[in-house]
Amino acid sequence: MWNLARVAWNLRQSRRLSFAIPPSISATQIDPSFFKRGLPFTTCKGFSTLETQESGGLIPSELLTKKTVLRPDRDIGQYADLVTRVTNFHGEDKGFMVLAGDVFDVPIRKDIIHRVVRWQLAKRQQGTHSTKTISEVSGTGRKPYRQKGTGRARHGTLRGPQFRHGAIMHGPKPRSHAIKLQKKVRRLGLKIALSARTAEGKLIVFEDLALPSHKTKNIVNYVTQMENTKKVLLVDGGPIDDKLKLATRNLHYVNVLPSIGLNVYSILLHDVLVMTQDAVNRIVERMHTPINR
Known part of the structure; x- marks a missing residue:
């Protein structure tokens, strides 16, 4: 089972590599030591942009974006005046x-x-949103009709949430969101x-x-x-x-x-x-x- 998962993972990686490299360029044409040189790069929307002049043409221009890399003269966050x-x-x-x-x-x-x-x-x-509970809705409190004998559902009030213009159950009340x-x-x-x-x-x-x-x-x-x-x-x-x-x-x-x-x-x-x-x-x-x- 582990071998099958490993083979599936290798297949996915090979497909990703085939989409990343243009058909006219093979992966063997790129020097593997290039990725170990620590060249400066910046990330923009999930893509890494490398400096073309420092790469020496090892990375094809099709794989590089046109965005220039900004390298400040000093490191940020050194607590320096x-x-x-x-x-x-x-x-x-x-x-x-x-x-x-x-x-x-x-x-x-x-x-x-x-x-x-x-x-x-x-x-x-603000948190000023508010809804009315069954005790706050205006209307009569009498039972709409008798409990048995009508063939209808049993109801004790017309202000319930199942009726139009009735109450809102578990609705928002004024509160602080802080x-x-x-x-x-x-x-x-x-x-x-x-x-x-x-x-x-x-x-x-x-x-x-x-x-x-x-x-x-x-x-x-x-x-x-x-x-x-x-x-x-x-x-x-x-x-x-x-x-x-x-x-x-x-x-x-x-x-x-x-x-x-x-x-x-x-x-x-x-x-x-x-x-x-x-x-x-x-x-x-x-x-x-x-x-x-």
Whole structure:
């Protein structure tokens, strides 16, 4: 029985290999030592993309995708302090700023992000759905007809779930959908989200978010100059300026938050994260504050 299973497994593997390699190329033409060289690769939707120039033509071009492989100059998640450029809406150079490594250079963990987002969405769910039980349905309480002698089914009320406009059995009632999550996990999730945007180069630090006027065109002109950007999140340290509120409230792709309201789900919803120096300092201070048990 074990031999039959082994033969079936070998047959499936051979079929998969025949589909993966074009008919014009045989498996013997590929150097087996190629897969042991540790060449850089990246995965995209379940496929591994290898660099053609480093493979030396050992892997046929038909098996490679056209997507280029991005290899950062440094490893992500080393808790190293980072230096970033400070600018403003006009693109002026305002110096440099050091980002704390234990907040903006944390190892990326998708499981933590998943837990925090699930906690956020469950906590904001209203839970106001409600159905009526048999004691809450309006109607008479008398017995519709006598118990025996009619040839019909036995019923004691017309408010039962088997009747139209009757009660709903085991239906939903108002409740809280919130789940519990440790504070240190929530804090780690925010650090990972900030580190991910920093590693992608999608974190921009501004000196401030001051605008000359409340006109929406001031924000539109700035966003149109940014490449590969669909949604932008502006984070200020303190209360949001009235001019900034008026300039962004009519744009569905630009949102504004104070630093106290910065959360993981909002960061993931936006492509680019723009933070002021004050917001960065307040976030770092918040992350360094001991957790009260």
